[in-house]
Amino acid sequence: MFLGEYYRTKDNKGRVFIPSNFREELRGGIVLSKGFDEKCLFLFSRDSWQALQDRIISGPIAKKNIQLFSRWFFASSRETEVDPQGRIKIPQELIEHAGLERDIVLIGVSDRIEIWAKEKWEEYYSKADTSFTGESGTFEELGF
Secondary structure: OOOEEEEEOOOOEEEEEEHHHHHHHHHHEEEEEEOOOOOOOEEEEHHHHHHHHOOOOOOOOHHHHHHHHHHHEEEEEEEOOOOOOEEEOOOOHHHHHHHHOEEEEEEEEEOOOEEEHHHHHHHHHHHHHHHHOOOOHHHHHHHO
């Protein structure tokens, strides 16, 4: 499980240090992809990726939206590994998609890690913090 917020820097070769507490779960391989709703990246362990892939490909193949999404999502995805120094290399096309400069943030989101440009993350989190602080409706919708 991935939890927490980690500030990192991306070097000029597109490499980023993965938090040490995330590395064990990532030893079997990693898949990077574009994020769905924001300009961020998703990083999945091999097991989490397989579960997601199985759900996507089990959708009705005749639905045009599922086909469009599948092509977009799988075309943007790349396999990688954590190197012996604890880094991953982010492909240039994904760096450009997420607008990653030097300062980035890795966010643990249970079954995946999200990679954000620092400024975009801070803006997004500030809005979310304002929306959810003191608001219990979302917990109630989840059955709490």
